[in-house]
Amino acid sequence: MMSPYKDQQGAIMLSAWGKQVTVDSADDKRVSQFFTKYVQGPQTPEPGAACTGGLSGK
Template sequence: PMEPPVGGDHNPVWQNCNGDVYTAPIENEHAVHALEHGAVWVTYNAKAAKADVAALAEKVRRTPYTLMSPVADQKDPIMLSAWAHQRSVSGAKDPNVDKFLAEFVQGAQTPEPGAACTGGVDR
């Protein structure tokens, strides 16, 4: 019931999530499948500071099992989502960004640990 979603029905094809940064919205159903593979989805809306978006994009590009995209109708400017988990952060320097990534990238919540983050949808 949350936006972006953190589980539920999803497309059989996952969104590529090997540090992939998307500048346009992606389909929730593909992203949720990536979460099932153990990815963390970094999302932002128009209220997010451009500097934070750029810094987070660099972090995502360096982190396997992550992806990033805009989500216009989410409640907070920057959000982090994993399978069954979500939190808002104040910006790229918020210490909770690294904590969330450390806990949930291929974390214990992952329904399909080790599943691919490449070979899926790339746009």
């Protein structure tokens, strides 16, 4: 999910259940490292759960 946030520290903020990294470019090596470590990682409260059926906020 991508969403701009006024006054955020960098161009990109990666978030995963209590973990966060801020970078200025998608080419930053920490982006792929973050995905490798945290997509369905050990911090995930419901491993394998689908991200469907949410509320739109409208």
